[in-house]
Amino acid sequence: MDAIDQVLMNSRLHYLGMAARTIQPVMRLAILTCMDARIDTAGLLGLRPGDAHVLRNAGGRATDDAVAALAISQAVLGTREVMVLHHTECAMGRMKATEMAARIEAATGHAFHEKLETFADPIEAVVEDVERLKRSPHLAHREKIRGFMYDLEKNAINEVLARATGSGGGP
Numbered sequence: 001m002d003a004i005d006q007v008l009m010n011s012r013l014h015y016l017g018m019a020a021r022t023i024q025p026v027m028r029l030a031i032l033t034c035m036d037a038r039i040d041t042a043g044l045l046g047l048r049p050g051d052a053h054v055l056r057n058a059g060g061r062a063t064d065d066a067v068a069a070l071a072i073s074q075a076v077l078g079t080r081e082v083m084v085l086h087h088t089e090c091a092m093g094r095m096k097a098t099e100m101a102a103r104i105e106a107a108t109g110h111a112f113h114e115k116l117e118t119f120a121d122p123i124e125a126v127v128e129d130v131e132r133l134k135r136s137p138h139l140a141h142r143e144k145i146r147g148f149m150y151d152l153e154k155n156a157i158n159e160v161l162a163r164a165t166g167s168g169g170g171p
């Protein structure tokens with residue numbers, strides 16, 4: 001059975017009748033996280049359907065697409081807080097963008113020119129994404145944008161605080 005058929009079957013067995021009724025997230029929260037299959041966002045954060053927007057991409061990065069979705073989330077659908085949630089052992093931190101593009105090209109036989117948001121320092125990547133969002137003129141609410149690291153081994157979430165300006169040092 002294809003994986004898509006399997007999840008469709010799961011949805012029929014487990015989730016009928018759980019659909020939330022309001023389009024605006026009840027918690028007025030948007031979460032930007034990685035597509036990594038080990039992150040069960042709802043289970044990890046205790047979210048139920050209707051509670052929050054969950055945006056996922058490779059790395060949980062603040063890409064232009066993510067910013068556009070967050071702009072809609074805030075201005076149209078009423079969210080007020082953004083949680084950026086990266087994690088340990090992320091594939092985007094294990095390979096350079098050029099290596100990753102080469103893998104894609106080898107697999108498909110086509111040149112790949114899309115921007116890939118790989119990173120060298122996982123903590124720095126969280127700080128960078130929070131700063132990108134805080135600088136974005138398209139986000140109406142930038143007071144409550146916070147960054148976090150999910151430690152898969154410890155199964156714990158720790159806040160990543162912004163670096164002090166001018167010091168140049170890490171945490």
Ligand SMILES: [Zn+2]
Pocket residue numbers: 034035036058059060087089090091092
């Ligand atoms: Zn990841």
